[in-house]
Amino acid sequence: MHRFLLTPRWWGINVFVVLAVPFCLFMGTWQLGRFEDRVGSHREATAQRPADRNAAPLDSLLPVDTQTSGRLASASGVYAEQLLVPDRELDGKPGFYVLTLLRTEGGKAVPVVRGWLPGTPDPARAPAPPTGPVQVSGVLQAPENSSTKGVHAQGGLPAGQLGVIGAASLVNLVPYGLYDAWLTVPTASDGMTPVPAKAPTNTGLDLKAFQNLGYTGEWFVFSAFVLFMWFRLYRREVETLRDAEAGLLPQDPAQPCAGPVGAEATASAPHPAR
Structure with missing residues (x-):
């Protein structure tokens, strides 16, 4: 064992390596787990659901999470205000x-997307x-969420239009309570096209999922780089010791000269007065 490994400098290097490598491996494994979770949620979202599945009461599925998003929910009540949500594409076409807000028997309302129509928003074209x-x-x-969905905020839209579907954007438009969720009917009527359900945020094989996969590779590369740099420093230290033992290192000019030249210079130097 080389004694230089016990010096304070190498103690610091070794402690850094012992802490950095497990940390990088842990972060890489965590990012890989995040990617695998997204793959699993994508498979669940794209799996064929039973056609005869019964709808669960709306209240039993709230609050909406990755497990309840996409489930079939039922609610009863009376339709109230109707709004149009602009700039929504379907099959590459603008529309x-x-x-329509459904006021339930409990008094609160849930937004119901009854369908999609092509073109610019026009209240006259929207079926009652x-x-x-x-x-x-x-x-x-x-x-x-306007920041993640890339849709308009409520400000600047004409009356009767809504930019973001959610209780936060509806709270100032209606005088009653709201569910922080919305429904899209699977079968539209009156010439409208049904709106397909969207995967919940941070699930599925989106760009963020592949970012997790990329971060996984980066963390594993970092751990390998730390080990590589430790080995490179160790090897350079060993080679320096071998060169020093073989006398291959250049002599320090500050050191006094040894050998005959040094002895002659000492002999010829004047002696101090006694």
């Missing part, structure tokens, strides 16, 4: 959603909702 008590079954969706 808008027809959203059914009157009287209705029972609605739709796919449960989490509230949208």
Whole structure:
């Protein structure tokens, strides 16, 4: 064992390596687990759901999370205000959603996207909702976020239009309580196209999922780089010791000269007066 490994300098290097390598491996494994979770959620979201599955009551599926998002929910009540949601594409075509608030028997309202229409938002083209008590079954969706969905905020939109579907954007438009979720009906009527359900945020094989996979590789590369640099420093230290033992290192000019020249110089130097 080389004694230089016990010097304070190498103690610091060794402690850094002992801490850095497990940390990099842990972070790489964690990022890999995040990617595997997204793969699993993507498979669940794209799996064929049973056609005869019964809808669960809306209240039993709240709050919306990755487990309840995409589930079939049911609510009963009366349709109230109707709004249009602009700038929504479907199959690459621009259009808008027809959203109607369903006031449930408990007094709170849930936004229901009844369908999609092509073109610019026009209240005259939006079919009127059914009157009287209705029972609605739709796919449960989490509230949208303007920063992640890339849609308009509420400010600047004409009256009767909504930029982001969620309680936060509706709270100033209606005088009653709201569910922080929304439904999209699987079968639209009156010439509208049904809106497909969207995967919940931070799930599925999106760009962020592949970022997790890229971070996994980076952390494993970092751990290998730390080991490589330790081995390189160790090897250079060993080679320096071998060169020093073989007398191959250049002599320090500050050191006094040894040999005959040094002896002659000592002899010829004047002696101090006594």
